[in-house]
Amino acid sequence: MLLTTAERERLKKMAYGHKTEYRLRVRAQVVLHAARGRSNARIARETGLHMDTVRAWRGRFAAGGLPALADRKRSGRPARFTPVQIAEAKALACQLPAETGVPLARWSCPELAAELTARGITDTVSASTVRRWLREDALKPWQYRSWIFIRDPDFRAKAQRVLDLYTRTFEGAPLGEDEYVLSSDEKTSVQARCRCHPTLAPGRARAMRVNHEYGRGGALAYLAAYDVHRAKDFGRCEPKTGIVPFMALVAQAMATEPYPARNASSGSSTTAPPTGEEGHRPSDQGVSERGHGPHSHPRLLDQQIEIFFSIVQRKVVQPNDFTDLPEVRDRLRAFEDRYNATAQPFQWKFTTSDLVDLLTRLDRHTLADRHQESSVALAA
Template structure:
C-alpha cells in the first residue's frame, strides 16, 4: 500500500502558501497547489484533499510529491512540457506580436483581444496569453512630450543644480498656480464604503464657483506657503510674491522655480523683482512640468482632498484647502531629488531619437 509523502512546513513556507491560497490576483492553478500542500501539511490524505480542493487524486499526489522534492519553487512554475515547441505556435505568436505593435484596426485606435483574434482567425484567449507573456497592453497609453525649448539643457542644469546643491543662506521654493479649482457639490449623497462594496458618488454635480491656489513649496523642508485668490493675473502673482516675502526669514535669498506662464514674466512683475533683490527666478523648460516639484503637492491635494470632496461654496472650498495645507505642513518632510542633469539629458536624447525614428518611418 502506497503512503503519501509527509509534508512539514517552515514558518516562511507556510506564510507564503497562505498568501498564495488567498491571493485574489494569484493564478487559480497556484491557489489550488498551495491549498494541496497546506492540507497535506495538516495530515490529510490525498483523497480527502481531492474532495476539499476539487482536484483529481492523481494530480494531488503529483503536486504533493513535487513540493516535497523542490519546495516552493517546484509548485510555483509549471514543469516543462515534453517535446519540441510547436512551429505553428511560434509562427502564430510572431503574427500576433507584429499585428499588435505594427498595425491598427481599420475603425479603431487600438486592438482588443477579440478584434485582433477575429482579424487573425485565432481565439481571443490565445491573443490574451501572448499579450501577457510579452507585457503588451494596447488599451493603455501614457502621455509624454519632449520639450522643444532651445535652452532646455541650460535650464535643466540650473533647476536640477538648485535641487541637488541648494545655495547657502537661501531657500529654494517651487512655485506655481493651480487654476480653476472648482467648488463642486454632488446632486445626491453618496453611499459609504462597505465590506465588499466601494463608496459611491454621483456622476453629475453642481458648480458653485472657482478659486486659484497659489503655492510655494519649500524643497528642503516640504512646507507649503499658500494663498487662494479669485484670478491669476500678474496682480495676483505679485500679491503672492509679497506673501512669500512676508512668510520667509528676511535675511535669506529666495530662489523661485517656476514655469513659463506669461504672468510670471510680466513687465510689472519684473519691475517688482528689481525692487526686491533677494528674489531670484529660475524657469523650467517649456513642456517640463515634471521638473517643478510643487506639481507633486498639487497632485496629492487633488487625489486626497478635492476629487471626492463636496463643496457648496467657494469659501468652503478655500477652508478645506487651507486645512489640508495646514495638516500637510504639520507633517512635512523635505523632498530629495536624485536624478542628475546629465541623466535627464541622456534620457531626453534617447526619447528624441526614438521619436525622430518613428516620425521618419
C-alpha cells in the same frame, strides 16, 4: 533491486513528502517496495495499481534510475496556428488601429482576435490565445504612456540649473543657510460640486459612497509656492489665473518669514505669466529674484510643486463634494496648515547625471528617426 543510499533517501522524500505530486509518490512507493524484494503482485495489491503498471515503473527505474520516474515528453495536440500567423498577429498589435483603417484608439485582445479573423490571417481565434501570443514578447497594445517632446534648444542648461538648485547648488557654488528655493505653479479650475445627496461615510465592507449627480458651484484657481528644502507651502485662491494673481502669490511669499520682502527688494526681477498668451507654458516660467546683499535669494521654479498639487488633488479635492467656493477655500487653507506642520521634503532622486543619460538616449533615437526618414525619402 539494489538502491544506493542517496537514491533511497530521495525516494523516501518522494514517497512520503506532503508536497510531492501524487503520481510521483506512487512511482516512488513502487520502487521502494521492489527494493524490499516484494513481487509485482504484492506491490499491486498494496498500492492499488495494475500489475502491468507496477512492472512498467520497475523496468523504467532499472533502466534509467530516478530521472526515469518523470513523465516523458509528449507530442501533444498539433498546433492550430503557424509561426507566420502568430508573427502577423504581433505585427498587427504593433500598429496603431487608425493606421490600419480600424476606428479604434487602442487594440484589445478581443478586437485583435476579431480583426485577425476578419482579415483572413487566422481562423476563429480566442482572445486568450492572442493574449498568450502577446505575452511572449511583453506586448500590451491596450496600454499607453504620454510623453513630451523637448523643443527648447536650451533645455539642458535650464534643467541642470533647476536640478542643481534641488541639491542646494547654484552656478557651482553651494547655497547658504539664508538662501531658499521655491517651486511655484497654479492649479486651475478647482470646482465646487455640490452633490444632490449627502456623501455616505464608509462602513464595514463598504467604501465611501458619493452621489454621481451634482450642482456646479463655480471654480477657482489655486496658486502655490513650495519651499523645496523646508517642505513649506504658501498658497492662495484666486478667481482666475494670470500675471496679477501670480505676482500676488510672489508678494505673499516674499512677505513671509524667512524670506521678507525687504531682503529681496534690492535684487532685480524678471517676470513671466504662469500661462502663455497662446495657451502654452513658457519654457523659463516663473519669477527669479536674487538679492545682492547677504540676505535670502528666493528663486521660484515650476517643478516639485506639481508633486504637491497631486497630493492636494488626492487628499483635498477628490471626491469633489463642496457646498460652495468658500468651503473650497477654507479646506485648502486648513490643509496647508496641516501639511506644513508635519511635511518632510520630497526625496528627489533625478540628478544631473540622470538628465545627461536621458538626453543622450533621446538624441540617439532622434538621429535614428531622422536617418530612417531620409532613407525613405531617397527611396521614394
